[in-house]
Amino acid sequence: MSALTGTTRLARLVLRRDRIRLAIWILGTPLLGYALAGSVAGIYPDQEARLGYATTSASSLVARAFNGPIHGTDLGAVVVAETYVTLALIVALLSTFAVTRHTRQNEETGRAELLGANVVGRYAPLTAALLVIVAANALAAVLLAVALVGAGLPLAGSVAAAGAIGGVGVAFTAIAAVTAQLSVTARGANALAAATVGLAFVLRAAGDVLGEQSADGTRVRSAWPSWISPLGWGNQVRAFDGERWWVLALPVALLLAGVALAYALAERRDQGAGLIAPRRGPATGAPRLLSPSGLAWRMQRGTLLGWAVGVAVLGLSMGVAADEFNDMIDANPAAAEAINAMGGGADLINAYLAAMLGLFALTIGAYVVQALLRVRGDEADGVLEAALATAVSRTRWLGTQVLAATLGAVALLLLAGVTTGLGYGIVTGDPLGQAVELGGAALLRLPALLVVAGVVTAIFGLLPRWSVVLSWTALLVFLLLGQLGAVLELPQAALNVSPYTHVPAVPAVDPAALPLVVLATVAAALLAVGVAAFRHRDVPS
Numbered sequence: 001m002s003a004l005t006g007t008t009r010l011a012r013l014v015l016r017r018d019r020i021r022l023a024i025w026i027l028g029t030p031l032l033g034y035a036l037a038g039s040v041a042g043i044y045p046d047q048e049a050r051l052g053y054a055t056t057s058a059s060s061l062v063a064r065a066f067n068g069p070i071h072g073t074d075l076g077a078v079v080v081a082e083t084y085v086t087l088a089l090i091v092a093l094l095s096t097f098a099v100t101r102h103t104r105q106n107e108e109t110g111r112a113e114l115l116g117a118n119v120v121g122r123y124a125p126l127t128a129a130l131l132v133i134v135a136a137n138a139l140a141a142v143l144l145a146v147a148l149v150g151a152g153l154p155l156a157g158s159v160a161a162a163g164a165i166g167g168v169g170v171a172f173t174a175i176a177a178v179t180a181q182l183s184v185t186a187r188g189a190n191a192l193a194a195a196t197v198g199l200a201f202v203l204r205a206a207g208d209v210l211g212e213q214s215a216d217g218t219r220v221r222s223a224w225p226s227w228i229s230p231l232g233w234g235n236q237v238r239a240f241d242g243e244r245w246w247v248l249a250l251p252v253a254l255l256l257a258g259v260a261l262a263y264a265l266a267e268r269r270d271q272g273a274g275l276i277a278p279r280r281g282p283a284t285g286a287p288r289l290l291s292p293s294g295l296a297w298r299m300q301r302g303t304l305l306g307w308a309v310g311v312a313v314l315g316l317s318m319g320v321a322a323d324e325f326n327d328m329i330d331a332n333p334a335a336a337e338a339i340n341a342m343g344g345g346a347d348l349i350n351a352y353l354a355a356m357l358g359l360f361a362l363t364i365g366a367y368v369v370q371a372l373l374r375v376r377g378d379e380a381d382g383v384l385e386a387a388l389a390t391a392v393s394r395t396r397w398l399g400t401q402v403l404a405a406t407l408g409a410v411a412l413l414l415l416a417g418v419t420t421g422l423g424y425g426i427v428t429g430d431p432l433g434q435a436v437e438l439g440g441a442a443l444l445r446l447p448a449l450l451v452v453a454g455v456v457t458a459i460f461g462l463l464p465r466w467s468v469v470l471s472w473t474a475l476l477v478f479l480l481l482g483q484l485g486a487v488l489e490l491p492q493a494a495l496n497v498s499p500y501t502h503v504p505a506v507p508a509v510d511p512a513a514l515p516l517v518v519l520a521t522v523a524a525a526l527l528a529v530g531v532a533a534f535r536h537r538d539v540p541s
Contacts, residue, residue: 005121010128014102020469022136025094028476029087029140029165030147035480036083037151041075050078054218057081062321065205068235069220076157076240079148084164088231089197091140091169095133096193099176102129105186107271109381116271123263126177130259133173141166157240160248164234167251171230172197174251174258181265184274191302198310203229230254292392292400300371304408307367311360311412312419318356319423319434322349353420353438354508360416361445361500362479364409365452369471371405372456376467379540394535402453402527409449417442441506447519451499452478454526461533 015022044050050073057063057070068084071077103126106112112125145162149155172193179192207226214221219241226232230251237247269275288294375398378384387397421438425431455474460467481498495501499522502515 003121003123004127005119006124007127010124011131014128014132026136026140030143033087033144034147034151037079037148040079040082044078053078058213058217058220061209064208069208069211069222071219071238071241073218074240076153080161080239084234087165088168088234091165092172092197095169095173096176097190098133099129099173100180100186100189103180104189108186130177134170137166137169156243160237160243161239163248164237167248168230168234171251171254174255177258177262181262182274182276184278200229200231204232207232292397296400296404300404307412308415311416315416315419316423319420320427322352322424350508354505357442361448364412365449365475368405368409368449368452369456369475371408373468375401375460385539395531398531398534402457405453413442413445414439444506444511445503447516448499448503450523451519454523457530458526461530
């Protein structure tokens, strides 16, 4: 029997299990790219506006760190500068999580052992997962190229830009194949892969910050750290600026090397084991673990700490960047209009700060979804059934999970506002005052996050088997409508679907109590529906 025996059938099983997720990924990526390209084209419609953007972005270290290098004044180059990092990070995380789900998670849950009782080669499960995920990245890239051409961009540059995004997915598919061999748990493998994504982002940012600005001020040549980052390779393709097609071979080379290494590591471990030995815990657990709240905190603290570090770094950076904001939009009235649409208000600095707090609220919504979806994971793994066999009621258990996620969201919102205020206050000379003001403004976004928590809870109670897909889809819809809807001039009825639309854009506008009360009421109703449905259905579903 070959080590690859059964690969085709297992690939069909991967497709069967992930048909919804893959469809959202493959279709959602080009749709998001098309929407972003359209919005950027509306903000920078002429050569003068793009020249102002390119020169400011090339000279701004903050813009280089977060958006990457700019490669000229063509519309396509501006679109890539504005959208590449967002799309690349999404594709990188989707790829890593998908590999872990079909490799390490299968071993952790016992599915791999069940499959191994049939005629299946040792490398077949990993190979099947990699084939499907690489194909998904390739197909999403093809559709993204079509979408960019449909948005009015040149064919060659569109293919190069889409290839760069697909290459990021392929590269991190290889990385995840290795991390799945290292950790004994799916959570640990995902954490290692996510840490690699973060390291790649830092290396790319360092390379772009240390890069050289061209003589005409419209281009940036990245320094060497970008070349050792899979996220940096996409920028080095230089889409819409004399494309360097050979760079697209780097992700393919990493894929081949990663697969070879993953195969070698798989030979050195037993099924279900990892090459990194799990840390031994204390002989006895802390008394607080006997309560649902203590257990929830123990399970969430690592995730919350990681989110807190990222939010703090981004908050300080965004606050410092506010001082550069006027320079970035002085020559571009369309950009100012877009910021006003996102942030609401005539004062551009306050509109910028409001828009950044809104983006933080959307991002922290992903934390809320991630934290609450643990309940579905616990149910699928049998942990929930064991917990409910004790004196813990269903209402208390689910309520504790919701409370833990909500308190985490409060902490992250406050941290986002305070760090953004500190960054802006350091530049303007009033760090304490700005930290207090923006900290309070950030907390006003909490009712929108409560609605997100309510939606996830209701889906978990009513449709548990679809909770993961539907919860992330709902958050994506809220993101598109809440942040891009105004820029894309969508009808108000569509914008109202997102809870973020109804949050007052403080500090750009005065706070209003009524929308917040309505959002809190809607959240309470959704939470009640979710808890009631959970109480009356089977566990596990």
